[in-house]
Amino acid sequence: TIKFTNDDSNIIDFYSYSINDSKFKEFYNKINSNKLNVTDFNEKELIGNINATEDKIMFTSISYDEGWSIYVDNKKVKTYMIDNSYLAFDIKKGKHIVKMVYFPVNMLKGLIISIISIILMIILKFILKTKGVI
Numbered sequence: 001t002i003k004f005t006n007d008d009s010n011i012i013d014f015y016s017y018s019i020n021d022s023k024f025k026e027f028y029n030k031i032n033s034n035k036l037n038v039t040d041f042n043e044k045e046l047i048g049n050i051n052a053t054e055d056k057i058m059f060t061s062i063s064y065d066e067g068w069s070i071y072v073d074n075k076k077v078k079t080y081m082i083d084n085s086y087l088a089f090d091i092k093k094g095k096h097i098v099k100m101v102y103f104p105v106n107m108l109k110g111l112i113i114s115i116i117s118i119i120l121m122i123i124l125k126f127i128l129k130t131k132g133v134i
Contacts, residue, residue, distance in 0.1 A: 036098055046100040054093050062087040062100075067107075071099040 034056065038048040050058070062068070064081040070089045071077070073096050082088040091098075128134045 044102055047097070049095065049097050050091065051095045052091050052093050056091050056093075057082070058089050058091045058098070060087045060100075064088075065102070065105070067102050067104045069101045069103070071101070072096050074099075 034052055036048040036050045040047040063085055064087045068079055068087055070079050077089050079089045
């Protein structure tokens with residue numbers, strides 16, 4: 001960062017960056033060789049395969065949410081958060097099928113509350129109707 005000032009105390013910031021092309025290509029090729037190849041997806045799940053060259057952390061660009069369930073070769077694995085926002089999980093060396101399923105954490109609670117409320121409204125209407133109130 002280079003800062004220039006004048007007598008009026010105005011500050012101008014200049015930023016300069018560079019990249020080492022060979023290191024960038026090396027990094028890109030390494031992560032690209034261990035990517036998840038998506039074979040199927042819909043609004044609730046994503047299925048793909050991966051050939052991990054070693055035991056790794058599978059980093060996703062999906063925001064972490066407790067509603068995600070990850071299955072590697074049909075076995076549920078533990079998920080965790082990376083960088084205070086991204087969903088990740090461990091994966092062992094080898095070829096695997098990965099299934100990522102999303103179900104909102106409070107969806108079941110909301111459905112139960114809604115069903116109970118509807119049942120109570122029906123019971124209340126029945127009681128009021130038998131008493132001649134409605």
